[in-house]
Amino acid sequence: MLVHIDPSSTVPLFEQVAASLRRSLADGHPAPGQQLPPARELAAALEINVHTVLRAYALLRDEGLIDLRRRRGAVVIGGAPTRARLAELAEDLVREAKRAGVGLDELTGVLKEKYS
CATH class of the missing domain: 1.10.1200 (Non-ribosomal Peptide Synthetase Peptidyl Carrier Protein; Chain A)
Structure with missing residues (x-):
């Protein structure tokens, strides 16, 4: 799963991360029941703050796409709107x-x- 961001964009980074993840979820990757990358790993790969990724994950949780659990991480519970x-x-x-x-x-x- 690739997450793309554009640091020069006026769109906040957390929204870019969430949008990129939504596109991946709409394509079925990862599938319901699978985990998203840990926030720290994704933040390190994107060279952004971990709180930015956590904010994106919280947005996806609020949309009903993922579940956030302690020690289990972010788990996909539904796909993005088709x-x-x-x-x-x-x-x-x-x-x-x-x-x-x-x-x-x-x-x-x-x-x-x-x-x-």
Whole structure:
């Protein structure tokens, strides 16, 4: 599993680590039940602070993708949202936007604002 970060990016490092791990989880690597690299090892490999990795792991835990346990580390409990799941969420969003009278251009603007 490769984790990529861009130190020159304006995106915080912990978010970059979490996003990279999410992509790996979406690809099924590692699979549910398997462990992520220990935070210290990943931090050393990326040459970043261990607390940055721990913050990324906490974010993934809060999203329900991993479980953090003492002495056991970070264990994958679910995959990242798949394209099919994103399509379901998009349908819900479009339905809610129509119900609220929000047009496509306005909805697109909101998405662009939130995506950046």
